Amino acid sequence: MAQATDIAGLAATCHSCHGIDGASVGPSMPSIGGQNENYLKQVMLEQKHDKRYSSIMGRLLRTYSDEEIALMAQYFAAKPWVPAAVESEMRMVNRGRQLAQKTCQRCHGATGERIVEGTPRLAGQWPGYLAIESTKYTDPTFNRNKPSERMAERVCNLAAEDIQAVVHFLGTRK
Protein backbone atom coordinates (compact mmCIF):
# COMPACT_ATOMS: atom_id res chain seq x y z
CA MET A 1 0.00 0.00 0.00
CA ALA A 2 1.45 3.37 -1.05
CA GLN A 3 1.95 6.12 1.53
CA ALA A 4 -0.12 9.33 1.50
CA THR A 5 2.92 11.35 0.48
CA ASP A 6 3.47 9.09 -2.53
CA ILE A 7 -0.04 9.84 -3.72
CA ALA A 8 0.56 13.58 -3.60
CA GLY A 9 3.70 12.94 -5.66
CA LEU A 10 1.82 10.82 -8.20
CA ALA A 11 -0.97 13.38 -8.39
CA ALA A 12 1.51 16.17 -9.13
CA THR A 13 1.99 14.68 -12.60
CA CYS A 14 -1.70 15.41 -13.31
CA HIS A 15 -1.44 19.15 -12.65
CA SER A 16 0.13 20.01 -15.99
CA CYS A 17 -3.12 19.11 -17.76
CA HIS A 18 -5.85 19.19 -15.08
CA GLY A 19 -4.62 22.24 -13.13
CA ILE A 20 -3.32 22.64 -9.58
CA ASP A 21 -5.27 20.29 -7.30
CA GLY A 22 -7.37 19.29 -10.31
CA ALA A 23 -8.90 22.74 -10.88
CA SER A 24 -8.64 22.96 -14.65
CA VAL A 25 -7.94 26.24 -16.42
CA GLY A 26 -8.50 24.98 -19.97
CA PRO A 27 -11.95 24.99 -21.61
CA SER A 28 -11.84 21.41 -22.88
CA MET A 29 -9.88 19.89 -19.99
CA PRO A 30 -12.06 18.51 -17.18
CA SER A 31 -11.68 19.65 -13.58
CA ILE A 32 -11.18 16.62 -11.36
CA GLY A 33 -10.59 18.29 -7.97
CA GLY A 34 -13.77 17.93 -5.88
CA GLN A 35 -15.38 15.55 -8.38
CA ASN A 36 -17.31 12.49 -7.17
CA GLU A 37 -14.80 9.91 -5.94
CA ASN A 38 -16.71 6.90 -7.27
CA TYR A 39 -17.00 8.50 -10.66
CA LEU A 40 -13.29 9.39 -10.82
CA LYS A 41 -12.29 5.89 -9.84
CA GLN A 42 -14.69 4.18 -12.20
CA VAL A 43 -13.70 6.35 -15.19
CA MET A 44 -9.98 5.87 -14.65
CA LEU A 45 -10.25 2.11 -14.23
CA GLU A 46 -12.35 1.86 -17.39
CA GLN A 47 -9.89 4.03 -19.30
CA LYS A 48 -6.95 1.99 -18.10
CA HIS A 49 -8.58 -1.32 -19.00
CA ASP A 50 -9.82 -0.09 -22.41
CA LYS A 51 -13.47 -0.18 -21.42
CA ARG A 52 -13.92 3.53 -22.10
CA TYR A 53 -12.66 5.55 -25.01
CA SER A 54 -9.93 8.09 -24.23
CA SER A 55 -7.33 9.94 -26.30
CA ILE A 56 -4.64 10.18 -23.62
CA MET A 57 -5.75 8.84 -20.26
CA GLY A 58 -5.83 5.12 -21.07
CA ARG A 59 -2.19 5.03 -22.09
CA LEU A 60 -1.16 7.22 -19.19
CA LEU A 61 -2.98 5.16 -16.56
CA ARG A 62 -1.49 1.85 -17.64
CA THR A 63 1.60 2.81 -15.65
CA TYR A 64 -0.43 2.98 -12.39
CA SER A 65 -1.79 0.08 -10.35
CA ASP A 66 -5.55 -0.11 -9.75
CA GLU A 67 -4.83 0.61 -6.12
CA GLU A 68 -2.90 3.78 -6.95
CA ILE A 69 -5.78 4.87 -9.18
CA ALA A 70 -8.27 4.38 -6.33
CA LEU A 71 -6.04 6.45 -4.04
CA MET A 72 -5.70 9.23 -6.61
CA ALA A 73 -9.51 9.30 -7.00
CA GLN A 74 -9.79 9.71 -3.23
CA TYR A 75 -7.06 12.38 -3.24
CA PHE A 76 -8.64 14.54 -5.95
CA ALA A 77 -12.21 14.09 -4.66
CA ALA A 78 -11.11 15.66 -1.36
CA LYS A 79 -9.87 18.85 -3.10
CA PRO A 80 -12.20 21.85 -3.40
CA TRP A 81 -14.35 22.08 -6.53
CA VAL A 82 -13.48 25.29 -8.40
CA PRO A 83 -16.26 26.26 -10.86
CA ALA A 84 -15.09 27.00 -14.40
CA ALA A 85 -14.33 30.65 -15.13
CA VAL A 86 -16.88 31.11 -17.89
CA GLU A 87 -19.01 34.19 -18.40
CA SER A 88 -22.70 33.34 -18.66
CA GLU A 89 -24.77 34.57 -21.57
CA MET A 90 -28.38 35.16 -20.64
CA ARG A 91 -29.92 33.86 -23.87
CA MET A 92 -27.91 30.61 -23.79
CA VAL A 93 -28.54 30.17 -20.07
CA ASN A 94 -32.31 30.49 -20.48
CA ARG A 95 -32.46 28.06 -23.35
CA GLY A 96 -30.08 25.66 -21.62
CA ARG A 97 -32.09 25.77 -18.38
CA GLN A 98 -35.26 24.63 -20.16
CA LEU A 99 -33.44 21.82 -21.93
CA ALA A 100 -31.72 20.72 -18.74
CA GLN A 101 -35.04 20.56 -16.88
CA LYS A 102 -36.52 18.44 -19.62
CA THR A 103 -33.64 16.10 -20.39
CA CYS A 104 -30.97 16.06 -17.68
CA GLN A 105 -32.62 16.96 -14.38
CA ARG A 106 -33.93 13.50 -13.58
CA CYS A 107 -30.42 12.13 -13.21
CA HIS A 108 -28.13 15.15 -12.80
CA GLY A 109 -30.35 17.56 -10.82
CA ALA A 110 -31.75 20.90 -11.99
CA THR A 111 -28.31 22.51 -12.30
CA GLY A 112 -26.05 19.48 -12.70
CA GLU A 113 -25.22 19.57 -8.99
CA ARG A 114 -26.72 16.21 -8.16
CA ILE A 115 -24.29 13.41 -7.51
CA VAL A 116 -25.45 9.86 -7.13
CA GLU A 117 -23.35 6.74 -7.20
CA GLY A 118 -21.27 6.88 -10.36
CA THR A 119 -22.54 10.17 -11.80
CA PRO A 120 -20.23 13.15 -12.14
CA ARG A 121 -20.83 16.67 -10.96
CA LEU A 122 -21.65 18.74 -14.07
CA ALA A 123 -22.38 22.13 -12.44
CA GLY A 124 -19.30 24.30 -12.98
CA GLN A 125 -17.50 21.79 -15.21
CA TRP A 126 -15.92 23.35 -18.31
CA PRO A 127 -18.62 23.62 -21.02
CA GLY A 128 -16.07 22.70 -23.72
CA TYR A 129 -15.43 19.37 -22.01
CA LEU A 130 -19.14 18.72 -21.31
CA ALA A 131 -19.85 19.38 -24.99
CA ILE A 132 -17.19 16.89 -26.16
CA GLU A 133 -18.53 14.20 -23.84
CA SER A 134 -22.21 14.88 -24.59
CA THR A 135 -21.61 14.92 -28.35
CA LYS A 136 -20.28 11.37 -28.17
CA TYR A 137 -23.83 10.31 -27.37
CA THR A 138 -25.31 12.02 -30.44
CA ASP A 139 -22.84 10.40 -32.83
CA PRO A 140 -24.28 7.08 -34.01
CA THR A 141 -20.85 5.92 -35.19
CA PHE A 142 -19.36 6.47 -31.73
CA ASN A 143 -20.08 3.14 -30.19
CA ARG A 144 -16.78 2.56 -28.55
CA ASN A 145 -17.70 2.01 -24.93
CA LYS A 146 -20.42 4.58 -24.55
CA PRO A 147 -20.27 5.32 -20.85
CA SER A 148 -23.97 5.22 -20.05
CA GLU A 149 -26.67 3.60 -22.16
CA ARG A 150 -29.31 5.02 -19.84
CA MET A 151 -28.05 8.48 -20.58
CA ALA A 152 -27.68 7.81 -24.30
CA GLU A 153 -31.45 7.41 -24.73
CA ARG A 154 -32.04 10.96 -23.54
CA VAL A 155 -29.14 12.78 -25.08
CA CYS A 156 -28.82 11.13 -28.50
CA ASN A 157 -31.55 13.21 -30.16
CA LEU A 158 -30.30 16.63 -29.15
CA ALA A 159 -29.22 19.03 -31.92
CA ALA A 160 -25.72 20.49 -31.76
CA GLU A 161 -27.06 23.94 -30.75
CA ASP A 162 -29.10 22.36 -27.97
CA ILE A 163 -26.01 20.68 -26.60
CA GLN A 164 -24.12 23.97 -26.71
CA ALA A 165 -26.93 25.68 -24.77
CA VAL A 166 -27.36 22.95 -22.17
CA VAL A 167 -23.63 22.63 -21.43
CA HIS A 168 -23.33 26.42 -21.24
CA PHE A 169 -26.10 26.46 -18.65
CA LEU A 170 -24.59 23.59 -16.62
CA GLY A 171 -21.00 24.80 -16.89
CA THR A 172 -21.83 28.32 -15.69
CA ARG A 173 -23.58 27.08 -12.51
CA LYS A 174 -21.53 27.42 -9.33
Ligand code: HEC
Ligand atom coordinates in the same frame (compact mmCIF):
# COMPACT_ATOMS: atom_id res chain seq x y z
C1 HEC B 1 -1.26 15.13 -21.04
C2 HEC B 1 -2.44 15.65 -20.40
C3 HEC B 1 -3.06 14.84 -19.25
C4 HEC B 1 -2.43 14.41 -18.10
C5 HEC B 1 -0.96 14.54 -17.70
C6 HEC B 1 -3.48 13.81 -17.29
N1 HEC B 1 -4.69 13.87 -17.93
FE1 HEC B 1 -6.48 13.18 -17.25
N2 HEC B 1 -7.40 13.75 -18.97
C7 HEC B 1 -6.75 14.29 -20.07
C8 HEC B 1 -7.68 14.32 -21.20
C9 HEC B 1 -7.39 14.83 -22.59
C10 HEC B 1 -8.90 13.79 -20.73
C11 HEC B 1 -10.17 13.49 -21.53
C12 HEC B 1 -10.17 11.99 -21.83
C13 HEC B 1 -9.16 11.62 -22.88
O1 HEC B 1 -9.39 11.95 -24.05
O2 HEC B 1 -8.11 11.02 -22.55
C14 HEC B 1 -8.69 13.46 -19.33
C15 HEC B 1 -9.68 12.93 -18.49
C16 HEC B 1 -9.49 12.56 -17.18
C17 HEC B 1 -10.53 12.09 -16.30
C18 HEC B 1 -12.02 11.97 -16.64
C19 HEC B 1 -12.73 13.21 -16.11
C20 HEC B 1 -14.21 13.26 -16.37
O3 HEC B 1 -14.88 14.13 -15.78
O4 HEC B 1 -14.73 12.47 -17.16
C21 HEC B 1 -9.94 11.81 -15.10
C22 HEC B 1 -10.62 11.29 -13.86
C23 HEC B 1 -8.52 12.12 -15.23
N3 HEC B 1 -8.28 12.58 -16.51
C24 HEC B 1 -7.59 11.96 -14.21
C25 HEC B 1 -6.22 12.19 -14.35
C26 HEC B 1 -5.22 11.90 -13.33
C27 HEC B 1 -5.54 11.37 -11.95
C28 HEC B 1 -4.01 12.24 -13.86
C29 HEC B 1 -2.63 12.08 -13.23
C30 HEC B 1 -2.25 10.72 -12.92
C31 HEC B 1 -4.24 12.75 -15.21
N4 HEC B 1 -5.58 12.69 -15.47
C32 HEC B 1 -3.25 13.23 -16.04
C33 HEC B 1 -5.44 14.73 -20.11
C34 HEC B 1 -4.47 14.49 -19.15
Ligand code: HEC
Ligand atom coordinates in the same frame (compact mmCIF):
# COMPACT_ATOMS: atom_id res chain seq x y z
C1 HEC C 1 -31.13 8.53 -17.29
C2 HEC C 1 -30.15 9.25 -16.51
C3 HEC C 1 -29.38 10.36 -17.20
C4 HEC C 1 -29.87 11.42 -17.93
C5 HEC C 1 -31.33 11.74 -18.24
C6 HEC C 1 -28.73 12.23 -18.31
N1 HEC C 1 -27.57 11.64 -17.82
FE1 HEC C 1 -25.67 12.32 -18.09
N2 HEC C 1 -24.95 10.73 -17.06
C7 HEC C 1 -25.72 9.72 -16.49
C8 HEC C 1 -24.84 8.74 -15.87
C9 HEC C 1 -25.29 7.47 -15.14
C10 HEC C 1 -23.52 9.19 -16.11
C11 HEC C 1 -22.23 8.53 -15.68
C12 HEC C 1 -21.90 7.63 -16.79
C13 HEC C 1 -20.46 7.53 -16.95
O1 HEC C 1 -19.88 8.42 -17.60
O2 HEC C 1 -19.93 6.56 -16.45
C14 HEC C 1 -23.63 10.45 -16.84
C15 HEC C 1 -22.53 11.19 -17.27
C16 HEC C 1 -22.60 12.40 -17.97
C17 HEC C 1 -21.47 13.15 -18.44
C18 HEC C 1 -20.01 12.79 -18.25
C19 HEC C 1 -19.59 11.87 -19.32
C20 HEC C 1 -18.10 11.66 -19.29
O3 HEC C 1 -17.67 10.69 -19.91
O4 HEC C 1 -17.37 12.45 -18.68
C21 HEC C 1 -21.96 14.25 -19.08
C22 HEC C 1 -21.17 15.35 -19.77
C23 HEC C 1 -23.41 14.18 -19.00
N3 HEC C 1 -23.76 13.04 -18.32
C24 HEC C 1 -24.26 15.13 -19.52
C25 HEC C 1 -25.67 15.02 -19.55
C26 HEC C 1 -26.54 16.00 -20.14
C27 HEC C 1 -26.07 17.30 -20.77
C28 HEC C 1 -27.82 15.51 -20.01
C29 HEC C 1 -29.09 16.15 -20.50
C30 HEC C 1 -29.09 16.64 -21.89
C31 HEC C 1 -27.73 14.20 -19.34
N4 HEC C 1 -26.40 13.95 -19.07
C32 HEC C 1 -28.80 13.39 -19.03
C33 HEC C 1 -27.08 9.64 -16.49
C34 HEC C 1 -27.95 10.51 -17.14
